[in-house]
Amino acid sequence: MALSWKLVVDSTDAPALADFWAAALGYEVEDPSPLIERLLAAGQIGEEAVTEHRGRRIFRGYAAIRHPDDPFDEISGIGRGRRLLFQDVPEGKTGKNRLHLDVHSEPGGREELVARLVDLGASRVREVNQGPAGHWWVMRDPEGNEYCVA
Incomplete structure (x- = not known):
């Protein structure tokens, strides 16, 4: 059975890098704001876990893009197909990508x-x-x- 996957890219500014790659590939930046609102309302996350980017609430340090033709979860905005996730990490890039x-x-x-x-x-x-x-x-x-x- 084939497995689902996403490519995760370490970054220093996840939302900005997601914007670049979405524009470069013709992908869509995922909108997790409905999920964030539900989690905040239920007390499952605090305000410190979120920030705003381009008028949307996003998870602090994370941003993802997905292929516009692939399915996605209507509630969370998370793609179920070709997808890149960018996550902020404290260390900088130190060598050639593998x-x-x-x-x-x-x-x-x-x-x-x-x-x-x-x-x-x-x-x-x-x-x-x-x-x-x-x-x-x-x-x-x-x-x-x-x-x-x-």
């Missing part, structure tokens, strides 16, 4: 995609040309996490 995303452009649209990602806050690291194996850009998101654009 896991990264490859973002694929439409045929012939790689340079336009790279330019759009740079406009969103990404940076180019290096261009790789492996002959028959392909040509891609190694990029960094606003917090320095590496990914590739092919």
